[in-house]
Amino acid sequence: MAPATILVAVFVIAPFFWVIFVSFTNRTLLGRTAVNPEFVGLANYISLFDPVSFFQRGQFGFSLILTTQFVILSALVGQALLGMLLAWLLQSVPKGVKSITETFVIAAWILPEVVIGFAWFAFLDYDNGTLNMIMESLGLPPGDWLLQQPFWVIVIFNVWRGAAFSMMLFNSAFASIPPSYFQAADVAGASSWQKFRDIGLPLIRGHVVTVLILITMWTFNTFTPFLLTNGGPSYRTELISIYTYRVAFRDFDFGKGAAVGVIIMLINLVFALIYLSLGRKRAKGVKT
Amino acid sequence: MASVQFKNVSKSFGEFVAVKDMSLEIGDGEFVCLLGPSGCGKTTSLRMIAGLETPTSGSIEIGESDVTFKHPKDRQISMVFQDYALYPHMNLADNIAYPLKVRGESEQNRHKRAQEVADVLKIGHLLERVPAQISGGQQQRTSLARALVYPSKVYLFDEPLSNLDAKLRLEARGFLNHLQRDMGMTAVYVTHDQAEAMALATRIAVMNEGEIVQYAPPIEIYRRPATTFVANFVGNPPMNLLPVEAMIADGGISIRADGLSMDPLPVSARAAKALETGKTLTLGVRPEHLHIAAGGESNTISGKLFANENMGPESLVTLERADAARFTARIFTDDEIRLEQNVSLAFEARHVHLFDADGLRLPFDGE
Numbered sequence: 001m002a003p004a005t006i007l008v009a010v011f012v013i014a015p016f017f018w019v020i021f022v023s024f025t026n027r028t029l030l031g032r033t034a035v036n037p038e039f040v041g042l043a044n045y046i047s048l049f050d051p052v053s054f055f056q057r058g059q060f061g062f063s064l065i066l067t068t069q070f071v072i073l074s075a076l077v078g079q080a081l082l083g084m085l086l087a088w089l090l091q092s093v094p095k096g097v098k099s100i101t102e103t104f105v106i107a108a109w110i111l112p113e114v115v116i117g118f119a120w121f122a123f124l125d126y127d128n129g130t131l132n133m134i135m136e137s138l139g140l141p142p143g144d145w146l147l148q149q150p151f152w153v154i155v156i157f158n159v160w161r162g163a164a165f166s167m168m169l170f171n172s173a174f175a176s177i178p179p180s181y182f183q184a185a186d187v188a189g190a191s192s193w194q195k196f197r198d199i200g201l202p203l204i205r206g207h208v209v210t211v212l213i214l215i216t217m218w219t220f221n222t223f224t225p226f227l228l229t230n231g232g233p234s235y236r237t238e239l240i241s242i243y244t245y246r247v248a249f250r251d252f253d254f255g256k257g258a259a260v261g262v263i264i265m266l267i268n269l270v271f272a273l274i275y276l277s278l279g280r281k282r283a284k285g286v287k288t
Numbered sequence: 289m290a291s292v293q294f295k296n297v298s299k300s301f302g303e304f305v306a307v308k309d310m311s312l313e314i315g316d317g318e319f320v321c322l323l324g325p326s327g328c329g330k331t332t333s334l335r336m337i338a339g340l341e342t343p344t345s346g347s348i349e350i351g352e353s354d355v356t357f358k359h360p361k362d363r364q365i366s367m368v369f370q371d372y373a374l375y376p377h378m379n380l381a382d383n384i385a386y387p388l389k390v391r392g393e394s395e396q397n398r399h400k401r402a403q404e405v406a407d408v409l410k411i412g413h414l415l416e417r418v419p420a421q422i423s424g425g426q427q428q429r430t431s432l433a434r435a436l437v438y439p440s441k442v443y444l445f446d447e448p449l450s451n452l453d454a455k456l457r458l459e460a461r462g463f464l465n466h467l468q469r470d471m472g473m474t475a476v477y478v479t480h481d482q483a484e485a486m487a488l489a490t491r492i493a494v495m496n497e498g499e500i501v502q503y504a505p506p507i508e509i510y511r512r513p514a515t516t517f518v519a520n521f522v523g524n525p526p527m528n529l530l531p532v533e534a535m536i537a538d539g540g541i542s543i544r545a546d547g548l549s550m551d552p553l554p555v556s557a558r559a560a561k562a563l564e565t566g567k568t569l570t571l572g573v574r575p576e577h578l579h580i581a582a583g584g585e586s587n588t589i590s591g592k593l594f595a596n597e598n599m600g601p602e603s604l605v606t607l608e609r610a611d612a613a614r615f616t617a618r619i620f621t622d623d624e625i626r627l628e629q630n631v632s633l634a635f636e637a638r639h640v641h642l643f644d645a646d647g648l649r650l651p652f653d654g655e
Contacts, residue, residue, distance in 0.1 A: 180373035183340050186360040187367045187444075188387035188434070198386070202377045
């Protein structure tokens, strides 16, 4: 067996089955069940979907709904729309402006997560934060953003973080359209909006679906907002990945954490299957 | 319809100068071909009329208005692109009617008008299809229909036939000629195919290295090429060119080269001036003005037989001289030509072209 196969087996396949196995036990870090975990069947899953507590703060259902809102607002609306808008505007600006914009946007994307987390922390700080300084210089009251609007902070943070990716993909999608298509429309008298609606968007429809699914998957699994809010205050920014982390590695309830992990895997599987089937359709030459 | 004017237009891309100080006037209703090799600036010039490129300096007028910095959509022009630029996701009706759609015409009006234009171009039965389902020739006519569907001041063509095979190209060329006769449109047509330019243009602007070398009606370009470049570019096969020694003697220009025997040519003012400073000229004779010498002709050139190609209605006979220069004769006969190793080709003095050392034409007096 090739070394790569062994590595994949040790670090991917084994944990995969291990998580599924653990999700059916009451394994914990400390105490009796740490040494001798018992098989508990579906108890972990049933407790996650317990209708009494499902929607309560800090519970699985609350986190799932919060994550869904987060995905819709920051990924689908924010990243995809902003990325599309930036990519479209970049089509008609001089080359210099285009490359400068690309450099800045991509910089937001390639910086390490921890660096970005602290940069945003500094930006939002109540006493010395850049945002509050700007607010004050405009005569507006400062805010303790991470406490008052934690959800919107992580939404905007994620839009800022991910719009670059959408922009780059849409950019290359637009670039794949022969320039003469747009020039013919220019000569015919089309406005920028008409060109976008009638030519640009229909011709990159396939790419749009790809981008939407990819950023949905990534945003669904993202953990970076944890650096800003720790999932709080009072669970208000506890996304599903952060919830899993808390249950498994803070409450040390490995069984329950593993059960959440399995559910996340299933949700991701659905996304992946949709993505793959679309890819296969395009490979068959079906024009999207 | 309207005229088009280039006034001292230059265009550079970084270091590269695509068009150099070009001035050109295209009259109302004229069909002008910009002809030249690739990289000569002809497409750049066309795109500046369209507004797809902006001149580095100079100005461009359409009709009476200066459009140098206007957006393409504000110029009232039509353009046919080399790759046709048909939208793959729209059927032909929507493709053809797209310029009307952006003008806010109702769908009913649009499709009625598209049908009319498509019928004229004989693609009316294909309107429900998408571009991928029709042939190259039909795609070409679809893009033409899209250019014709709305009123324009100028019609621009960017090598519209170069993606067609030889047979379709001839057919489309004839059709464009017919259309021009019918509509009397002002058109600017870019091509590197001299036959296309000859067939379609009312005037041809031959371009080389960003400059217009000659701007004249096709027959003038053919009969009196201004430079050796034009002589070599127009005509198929191109004009035979041969460096010769010339001097004024016995009241005429006596011309000498190996294997060449010529009566003295009449002295023209320009030729006399050119011969004051040097004695090397270039002699040009078109292949169709050469025939196999029967003996007794006064103007002949001889060499070894290099090739004898029978094309059906005509034959191309090429001889090679000792200095490896070749001379091709185009002989109109459907008989097979049998030749010895040594060939002599004869021509008449009135078919001779002379160019000075810089390649500029030396006109005969009275030209």
